[in-house]
Amino acid sequence: SSVRRYSSDARAIIRERNQNVNAFVSINENLPSSSTEDPTLHGKTVAVKDNISTSSMPTTCSSAMLENFTSPFDATVVKLLQDAGADIVGKTNCDEFGMGSLNVYSVHGPVINPFRIDERRSAGGSSGGSAAAVAAGMCDSALATDTGGSIRLPASYCGVVGLKPSYGLISRWGVVSYADSLDCVGVMAKTVPEVKRVFDILNVHDEQDPTSVSTQMRRNTRHIVDQISHSWSKDPKSLSGLTVGVPQEYFPRELSPSISHSVRQVIQHLQHLGAKVVPVSLPSTSYALSAYYVLASAEASSNLARYDGIQYGLRVPPPPGSDLTKTSNLYAHTRSKGFGSEVKKRILLGTYALTADAFDNYFLQAQKVRQLIRQDFDRVFRYPNLLIRLHQNHHVDSGSELLSLSESHHGQIDVLIHPSAIQTAPPLNANANAESSSESNGEEQDKDKDQKDRDLDSYVQDVLTVPASLAGLPAMSVPVPVSLSHKNHTEQRERDKGIDGWPVGVSVVGQWGCDEVVMRIGQVIS
Ligand code: GLN
Numbered sequence: 001s002s003v004r005r006y007s008s009d010a011r012a013i014i015r016e017r018n019q020n021v022n023a024f025v026s027i028n029e030n031l032p033s034s035s036t037e038d039p040t041l042h043g044k045t046v047a048v049k050d051n052i053s054t055s056s057m058p059t060t061c062s063s064a065m066l067e068n069f070t071s072p073f074d075a076t077v078v079k080l081l082q083d084a085g086a087d088i089v090g091k092t093n094c095d096e097f098g099m100g101s102l103n104v105y106s107v108h109g110p111v112i113n114p115f116r117i118d119e120r121r122s123a124g125g126s127s128g129g130s131a132a133a134v135a136a137g138m139c140d141s142a143l144a145t146d147t148g149g150s151i152r153l154p155a156s157y158c159g160v161v162g163l164k165p166s167y168g169l170i171s172r173w174g175v176v177s178y179a180d181s182l183d184c185v186g187v188m189a190k191t192v193p194e195v196k197r198v199f200d201i202l203n204v205h206d207e208q209d210p211t212s213v214s215t216q217m218r219r220n221t222r223h224i225v226d227q228i229s230h231s232w233s234k235d236p237k238s239l240s241g242l243t244v245g246v247p248q249e250y251f252p253r254e255l256s257p258s259i260s261h262s263v264r265q266v267i268q269h270l271q272h273l274g275a276k277v278v279p280v281s282l283p284s285t286s287y288a289l290s291a292y293y294v295l296a297s298a299e300a301s302s303n304l305a306r307y308d309g310i311q312y313g314l315r316v317p318p319p320p321g322s323d324l325t326k327t328s329n330l331y332a333h334t335r336s337k338g339f340g341s342e343v344k345k346r347i348l349l350g351t352y353a354l355t356a357d358a359f360d361n362y363f364l365q366a367q368k369v370r371q372l373i374r375q376d377f378d379r380v381f382r383y384p385n386l387l388i389r390l391h392q393n394h395h396v397d398s399g400s401e402l403l404s405l406s407e408s409h410h411g412q413i414d415v416l417i418h419p420s421a422i423q424t425a426p427p428l429n430a431n432a433n434a435e436s437s438s439e440s441n442g443e444e445q446d447k448d449k450d451q452k453d454r455d456l457d458s459y460v461q462d463v464l465t466v467p468a469s470l471a472g473l474p475a476m477s478v479p480v481p482v483s484l485s486h487k488n489h490t491e492q493r494e495r496d497k498g499i500d501g502w503p504v505g506v507s508v509v510g511q512w513g514c515d516e517v518v519m520r521i522g523q524v525i526s
Contacts, residue, residue, distance in 0.1 A: 075174025
């Protein structure tokens with residue numbers, strides 16, 4: 001049938017383009033069944049990040065630890081897409097276990113940003129493969145995960161749309177855990193409607209995921225969002241009645257000229273469409289990055305304890321002559337060989353933060369900062385954080401009660417808008433691949449100062465994306481359209497000002513549960 005032809009054509013295109021981009025790490029040879037009840041995604045090709053379980057392909061998490069691992073089951077999100085007729089074309093490259101910002105910590109090698117292949121720039125991480133696959137036209141959309149920015153950052157670098165939904169909306173069952181309290185599955189595609197089409201399929205309760213939001217709660221949230229949208233103009237192109245906040249802390253001095261110019265144009269555009277744009281302050285922002293790396297590493301150190309060489313994944317027996325009755329020997333050998341340098345660093349940092357001596361100073365402090373970050377957001381938004389309200393008031397379960405809560409709320413912001421990243425895609429330099437430097441046993445002391453600077457640099461990439469993760473809020477990066485980013489600039493003037501012509505992403509962030517609102521504004525910008 002024509003669908004079958006299309007499916008094998010899609011695979012030929014992936015094979016060809018992947019030689020330059022390295023976005024895919026497996027290709028699914030099984031063509032989709034043409035007889036699904038729900039045809040919503042019929043004929044649509046979807047790529048899946050390699051930390052999401054698939055029974056028809058390996059799930060490596062870009063780690064030597066899982067290089068030969070194939071899950072016996074499909075993640076709920078994969079099953080939902082298949083049931084909707086999607087063609088799951090393959091698995092995408094990422095940073096090992098989702099840890100990284102440049103997609104260079106991968107056993108499969110780095111992803112090359114397809115925007116201008118010859119410039120050899122990073123596709124961003126950790127979901128660089130998913131972003132590059134979409135940008136290079138190798139699939140219609142891609143699933144990815146975002147713990148601290150792993151969807152929004154690569155979306156920004158590659159010039160595609162990337163949505164990190166509200167925490168708890170999309171099932172994580174079958175998704176390899178990095179930091180459970182932050183991990184979200186999200187969607188990337190070239191347009192907002194395409195992202196929404198996939199999101200709508202996935203936005204359902206899953207009883208296998210204990211953090212999945214209940215159907216009742218989804219109904220209540222929907223009711224409130226509907227009420228809110230009553231006050232806006234019915235014309236989807238007009239933004240009158242909407243208040244957009246611009247957080248001043250998200251425009252640091254390091255922001256590149258490419259970014260600040262484009263974001264300014266977007267803000268003017270929103271005003272032009274009738275939105276009220278107001279500056280706001282989120283004063284705890286500067287603590288977010290440090291708190292994030294403490295909490296994410298702590299959770300990771302616990303989650304990654306399961307890779308022990310016993311149950312599944314890599315097993316490296318200790319050298320002959322060692323005491324084989326000690327399983328710790330097998331454990332240590334397997335983990336030394338199986339994990340890359342960045343993952344080891346996180347395990348050590350996280351384990352330390354959880355030790356009795358460090359717990360109060362690091363882990364507890366970071367939890368407090370997380371609370372402050374949430375409060376910052378709650379203070380500016382027009383409506384309260386429904387997820388938190390519901391946990392505090394178990395008896396509040398009707399939509400109208402929740403709505404009255406929002407009337408007593410003082411903020412005035414519907415959505416926030418800010419740059420997704422402080423710069424355009426950074427170059428992939430030869431040394432940036434940590435896996436090649438870790439082959440010589442991954443010893444930190446071998447690294448020159450430059451390399452250490454670059455390692456630190458890669459943490460700084462996340463400074464604008466981690467706050468929404470800590471607060472569990474919906475956040476979407478949309479590429480600034482060329483017509484806006486080049487406004488008022490001749491090419492010569494652009495070069496003089498350091499504007500490099502690479503994609504720029506702007507992020508729209510909403511209160512918990514307001515994913516639809518975020519997507520609506522994203523659509524208007526793009
Ligand atoms: N770069 C961040 C980290 O390494 C975010 C990764 C992610 O969102 N998965 O933790």
